Amino acid sequence: MSVTLHSKDRKPPTINIANCYNRLQNCKWRTRDQPTHSLDSVFHEIFALADLVAGDMNKHHPRWETGRQPSQWAQNLVDICNAANFRLANSPNTLTSYPINNSRPAVLDLTFCNEDQVAVDNWHTHLEHKALDHTPISYQAWPKTGMHQEYKGYNWKNTNWARVAELLPAPEEVNIQDKQDFNHLYHLILRALRIGTPTRRVTKWSRPWWNPDLAEMHRIKNTTFRDFRACRTDKHTYHRIRNAYLRAIRKATQDH
Numbered sequence: 049m050s051v052t053l054h055s056k057d058r059k060p061p062t063i064n065i066a067n068c069y070n071r072l073q074n075c076k077w078r079t080r081d082q083p084t085h086s087l088d089s090v091f092h093e094i095f096a097l098a099d100l101v102a103g104d105m106n107k108h109h110p111r112w113e114t115g116r117q118p119s120q121w122a123q124n125l126v127d128i129c130n131a132a133n134f135r136l137a138n139s140p141n142t143l144t145s146y147p148i149n150n151s152r153p154a155v156l157d158l159t160f161c162n163e164d165q166v167a168v169d170n171w172h173t174h175l176e177h178k179a180l181d182h183t184p185i186s187y188q189a190w191p192k193t194g195m196h197q198e199y200k201g202y203n204w205k206n207t208n209w210a211r212v213a214e215l216l217p218a219p220e221e222v223n224i225q226d227k228q229d230f231n232h233l234y235h236l237i238l239r240a241l242r243i244g245t246p247t248r249r250v251t252k253w254s255r256p257w258w259n260p261d262l263a264e265m266h267r268i269k270n271t272t273f274r275d276f277r278a279c280r281t282d283k284h285t286y287h288r289i290r291n292a293y294l295r296a297i298r299k300a301t302q303d304h
Contacts, residue, residue, distance in 0.1 A: 063166055063191055066094050068103035091125055092235075095132040099166045100189055102159040104145075104182065112138050113155040120228035124235075131235035133242065134160040137168040137187060144173055148181050157185055167192055207245040215240035257300040265293045 051065050094101060107125055108116040118126075129136070137159040138144075144157035161168045171187040178184070216236065224230050269289050276286040 065100045066098035070106045105158045127235040131239040202245045212240045212244035269293045
């Protein structure tokens with residue numbers, strides 16, 4: 049489930065919150081190539097779309113509970129968080145799950161926030177209000193100043209490729225033997241690209257609906273207009289291309 053929190057006047061900044069339940073679907077958690085829980089394969093998409101991710105992740109990892117041995121899918125979750133610049137808002141080692149079969153309590157309910165977009169404070173569990181096997185959790189979250197522009201593009205023309213290369217492992221250090229190794233390298237690459245690439249400056253004149261197809265149609269329209277003025281093509285051809293370009297813009301703005 050996801051919600052978007054708006055201000056009273058429904059203007060930016062906003063906070064996109066995703067609430068997750070990572071349901072167990074494969075008890076053989078040591079299987080290397082198969083996800084053990086329902087969301088293991090889509091965490092990347094969740095963290096790409098949300099500013100704050102919270103819920104029962106059903107994952108053990110020493111980052112939030114000291115002494116736990118992580119599975120490859122727990123490590124995959126940590127790699128995704130690092131690549132997306134999310135930090136853990138939990139108080140370290142604060143238990144959130146108390147199984148009704150009296151087995152070992154654990155830290156399973158996690159809260160992650162995008163450090164560039166959202167600030168989270170006063171994260172607490174409320175054991176006195178525990179229902180069944182999980183404790184309620186409360187925290188304060190607010191958008192950082194100037195955060196969450198409607199358009200989150202990257203300026204790939206100004207990517208610092210030398211910086212990206214510094215953040216990547218050397219070729220001789222890369223050894224992909226299973227899906228865990230692939231996921232780890234994939235998220236290292238994403239993190240390096242995001243660190244080494246500046247975001248586009250968003251202004252009131254920005255066009256978040258612009259895409260490469262429109263850029264190509266714009267180029268063709270201008271070329272055809274020059275040909276028309278030089279009498280190398282007729283006005284009907286130019287009007288047809290211009291009108292197709294205008295229709296594409298109208299559709300892009302409506303779909304945005």
